[in-house]
Amino acid sequence: MENQTKEMNQAENTSAAQGLDACKAAVMPTYGRFDVIFEKGQGAMLWDTKGETYLDFVSGVAVNALGHGNPELAAVISEQAAKLMHISNLYWNEPQLKLAKNLIDLSEGALQDVFFCNSGTEALEGAIKLARKYGKKRDAVKVAHLSHSFHGRTMGALSVTGQPKYQAPFMPLIPEVYEFPANDIEALKNLDSSYCGFLVEPIQGEGGVNPISNEYLEALRAKCDALDIVLIFDEVQTGIGRLGTFYAHQSTSIKPDVVCLAKGLGCGFPIGAFIASKKVSVLTAGEHGSTFGGNPLATAVALKGVEIISSPDFLAQVKEKSQKIIQKLQALTDGHTIKSIKGKGLLIGIELGVDVKSFNTLAFDHKLLLIPAGENVIRVLPPLNVTDEEINLFFSKLEVILEALKEDKIAK
Structure with a gap:
């Protein structure tokens, strides 16, 4: 009887798989x-x-x-879904506010303003827009990124991805984007005041798990400070505990101006964010938005995940x-x-x-x-x-x- 039941279940699974x-x-x-x-x-x-x-x-x-x-995440999803899933950003919602406060507190004073979106690519797009607007005050529009980097597949994020195999079918990309060799401190002499932003992954994931040296990051931070360039850390893959520190930059000796998050932030539920220091947080009402960004369900799940992962x-x-x-x-x-x-x-x-x-x-x-x-x-x-x-x-x-x-x- 047991074998017969097992065979019936296998037959049902096979039939279902064939249907799919x-x-x-x-x-x-x-x-x-x-x-x-x-x-x-x-x-x-x-x-x-x-x-x-x-x-x-x-x-x-x-x-x-x-x-x-x-089970903890599943319980939050069930409870929050029964109460409120989406209301738009025309109004406040409690999970979003609590998550924003937690993310700011966990940055230990480095970051102050959060924008919620739905993915890492969206976070990078927002960070690029922020850098472009910040640079407008001195007519700086150039954006720099590293060789072998990967920042996403939308046109803006793809433009700052240092892998031609992803870019070639979609040329031309956005203009005024320039590549710098990773870990080459000498090459940073080519940075000047015409640049508004510089994007870095602390460890390049898609590019081959390539660490960016702390020596290089310190030199880059100093150069960005001297030229008033927005230093953007793409922590989409490396952040939220992945490197053993809550933020990836906390495993280095420097603090970026903007951090982009996604992936582990929602522990499986789609959510992204970019977080900026007050100095560079220049976006105002109507200049950026996301219909689903920061919705109550996504932020409630992320809030629970952050509470668990940020524990020492x-x-x-x-x-x-x-x-x-x-x-x-x-x-x-x-x-x-x-x-x-x-x-x-x-x-x-x-x-x-x-x-x-x-x-x-x-x-x-x-x-x-x-x-x-x-x-x-x-x-x-x-x-x-x-x-x-x-x-x-x-x-x-x-x-x-x-x-x-x-x-x-x-x-x-």
């Missing part, structure tokens, strides 16, 4: 997807429509900071787990398959000596979800509350993958 497969043609083909449909998750684990179990160390690309199925004990655990993972990965470094380990906190890059796409496909075949970054790096992005058991499972799967690669080389 028929719907795939309705979705615009703008993503390279694995052929899997996920239906539920818990912590760092995911289950697909066939009942297969996967270890998720992508976390929605650093979005699911507290993993899947978090929680952040200390992020650092401890990071150290454990990085040390174990370094022990597997052989100079060939794994060449080096880089990153900070729970944004970790494994530099590979093998094809990154093939490695990622092999990981998927072993029910381990990872994500490429740059040309030869695989990103490891577990939830910030990843358990020791999930970390151990990650290394068990990784060792099997490395052994399979070794055997494949021997066979060839």
Whole structure:
């Protein structure tokens, strides 16, 4: 009887999956997807429509900071949705006000004004507009960004993304945008008073998990101060505890003028924000807006996530787990398959000596979800509350993958 029930359930799942497969043609083909449909998750684990179990160390690309199925977040969503989901920014709402105050307080005096939106790209767009308006007082319109950067896919954010492969199909982009080589202090001599803003990711995620040195950031901060340039930190992937500090810039010795947030801010619920110091906060009523930005439901969820993640004990655990993972990965470094380990906190890059796409496909075949970054790096992005058991499972799967690669080389 038990086997019969199991077979019936499998048949139902297969039928449902086939029905969903028929719907795939309705979705615009703008993503390279694995052929899997996920239906539920818990912590760092995911289950697909066939009942297969996967270890998720992508976390929605650093979005699911507290993993899947978090009961505290689910309770907030249910409670807030029953009360109020959206009212527009013609009026105040309590979760938005509380979240704004928390984000400002957590900046330790660096930032004072918050604008809420729905994504990282939107946050970057707003920050660029702010910098452009700030520079108007001295006719400064140029915007600088770093090589290998990634700031988003809308026309403004794409214009400040230092990766031609993303830009080429959409030329021409917005004018007066210039690229500077990352970590090249000497090149900063080319900055002058015609620039209004400079965008930096403290660690370039999409570009290959490339850290920007503290020495470079200090030199850049000094240059921006001297020329009155707005220094914008893109913390969309690196912020909200990902590096072991609440804000990514708190792991450096400098303070930016603007910080852009999204991804982990909503722990899975769409929300973004850019936060500015009073000095550069020049946008006024009617100059920028977002219909859904700062709605009660999104800000209520983010408020709970921020309360959890900003706890000193929680952040200390992020650092401890990071150290454990990085040390174990370094022990597997052989100079060939794994060449080096880089990153900070729970944004970790494994530099590979093998094809990154093939490695990622092999990981998927072993029910381990990872994500490429740059040309030869695989990103490891577990939830910030990843358990020791999930970390151990990650290394068990990784060792099997490395052994399979070794055997494949021997066979060839």
